[in-house]
Amino acid sequence: MRAPFGSYSGSRTTSAGTCMPSTSTSTTVPGPHATGSRAWWCAWQTSKDGVPRVDTHPLTVYQQGELLQLDAERAPAAGSYTWRGELRLWDNEALMGWYRSTEGAVRSKGTMYLALHPHGEHAWGRWVGMSYDGVVVTGWGAIARTEEFAGKVVQDLINADES
Helix, strand or coil, X not given: CECCCXXXXXXXXXXXXXXXXXXXXXXXXCCCCCEEEEEEEEEEEEEECCXXXXXXXXXXXXXXXXXXXXXXXXXXXXXXXXXXXXXXXXXXXXXXXXXXXXXXXXXCEEEEEEEECCXXXXXXXXXXXXXXXXXXXXXXXXXXXXXXXXXHHXXXXXXXXXX
């Protein structure tokens, strides 16, 4: 079985062994004390002043065992912000956690639930939180290896909702 977000494969993978590869090596360090970081892309269904859009931006993920710490850059669209968050890997199939803006004047914060693709190619799910457009808002989100794929996953989820 291939580990989510990584290249480790073995006959038995524990949730702690599904680690993102370290950027300093070409292999994943499996096990409960695994560490590493890797650059990914994320995309989020959002809005500004009631106008819907999909924001994509770089995301650095630092992992130690089942805990993933997220450090997001600003998307190029107006009204975007930098943020940090944390996800915990559950049963090799789900990521659950939170995010918050790192900019003092931005009050955005909330929760995330993401399902993992069986081959670790991406994760997708929903965010719920406070944003510029409301106290409780929600949208689709995805994390993937490329900007284009992260955006496509979110757009496909939006399109499926509309049909």
